[in-house]
Amino acid sequence: MDSMELSLDHDMLKAKFYIIIEPHPDAIYSASFAELSTVVGMEKFLQFYAPLLKAPDTEPAGTFFCSWLGRIALAGQYYLSFYNKSIALEPDSLIMDMYESNGYCQFAFRLQQWGEEQGPDTPEERALFRQTHLEQLYQQTLRPIVEAISAVTGAHARVFWRQFPSQFNYFVQTWQQEASSPEIVEHIKDDHRYVTSEMSAEPFGLTVNPLNMRTRYTTSIQGDQQIPLKSACCLYHRMDDGDYCFSCPKLSETDRDERRYAYQQKEGI
8 A cells, every 4th residue: 555545545544534535525614714704704614614503603503613623633643643644634725524413513524626745754854844824824814714713703813722632632542552663653753732821823713823722630520530621611501502611611610510410320320
């Protein structure tokens, strides 16, 4: 299997990052990333999406969409860490397809053209290659969409950027278990550290990197382990029949203790 075949794994792209090559057959709403980067295009999309979530306004739709959008950032990071390659995730070649499955809205990101660039091998050159391509991904592909969501909802952009770190932390741990060599494990750790701690705030259009967040922990609802809190509130509590997630950073430890006690009493733990 040559490197192109190894990189362009359709099943892996779909399973890990919701990236597809062909239009989704059940799409109920589609929009290019270029369109979603405009206030008009984003407002049209969020006004369509919010009622399907039973949200009272567009802000929860924005946070939920950003939790999906984080997979685009993760895809770029994954290929750097595992293959030392940059893949082309440019706004002009990406289309969002929204579809319903089991009563829930889901998303796929359609990549119209595959492109990749092999990175250099020396640590210094690789670091520069990583910086160039990740900053480009955040500044040119992700930032315009996050800023459009912010403009439509009136909420600060960091509310939406901060939907990313929780899933980053989860997948970085998972990837290390999948890695086939110690070298790849080190790349995974180093690339994650760069994005969350070393990358400047400029690609985000902010004064500080919004992904640079300390992970807080709490006891699980079963009471048997420490689990990380989410990096930001997803606003699920603002939807019909919604509530604060158990791992929501806005939930007080007193409320969490009450939920944990009620759950354990119910389950006989």
